Amino acid sequence: MSTIAFTGLGTMGRGMVANLVRAGHQVTVWNRSPVASDDAQLIGAQRAASLPEAVAGADFVLYCLADDEAVQQVVLAPGGLAESVDTGSIVIDLSTISPGQSAAEAEAFAARGVRFLDAPVFGSKGEAAAGGLWVVAGGDRETFDASRDVLDAISETVHYMGGSGNGAKMKLVGNLIVAAQLEALGESLSLAKKAGLDLDDVLGVLKVTDFRSPIFDGVGSAVVAGDYSPSFALKLMLKDGRLVKQFAQDLEVKVPGTEATVTTIERAVESGWGEENASALIKVLAADAGVDLAR
């Protein structure tokens, strides 16, 4: 059993906290905005009045924050976690951020001798709540081994990707595929509808073929039900798509498919759907085709 401080109590963080508590860890939480006092996912966690109070003396300090800017403010800014965590703590960043920001964190913690892992996650709201995420971690092997109990509590599998920054890189490599699958699903359902196919029949085929995917399955059913309630907000998908583009550009790798998908996402956000699920990008493709994908 470890003492764990956790900040970033959003869609993902609250589910992670529930599973850390369930695994028997002593968890203290703090969030920038107040969270509901009766939040079921936070039952059993102590609430701190401030971030410094939450992290004081913790074995582990975990955060799952929105983006690079949030990490800048919470971790890297003067007085932030990089300057203030106890040197005996292990810090684990579960956010999806740029490899550059991840490297800045690693450097800032290393300067004080604080052990640090970049450990973003695959899976969404449901997997976070069920403790079934897939973690991709980068950092020193001994730090990773010392963190296994904590990472196991939130995940189905944990993958050591190598040195510092490799978790952040793997997350973007995976999210390139997530974005491509959503674009492909939107294009194929729009084409199928325009061609007069029954979308339930189409989804029945997508479910079993050798190109099946849990994303086609889960998102496809939601789209025909007209359900775009957020598990993974479209505005975060836009952030991720832009991170993939920049990552590829820095390495002089061409990603034309991702560029097209980012344009679709930008149009969906401009239409006012940024707070809806990432699958709302499909509404742009359906509108372009002049079809309604809902039953």
Ligand code: NAP
């Ligand atoms: P979310 O619900 O929007 O939660 C974001 C969290 O970050 C909130 O606790 C928010 O605090 C905090 N935050 C944002 N800006 C901040 C700032 N400047 N200072 C302090 N705290 C700040 O997002 P999420 O869906 O949980 O995602 C969290 C991270 O996991 C993101 O990097 C996302 O890309 C990644 N991720 C998400 C999913 C998914 O399916 N949702 C899947 C895999 C990875 P407030 O409550 O005060 O706004």
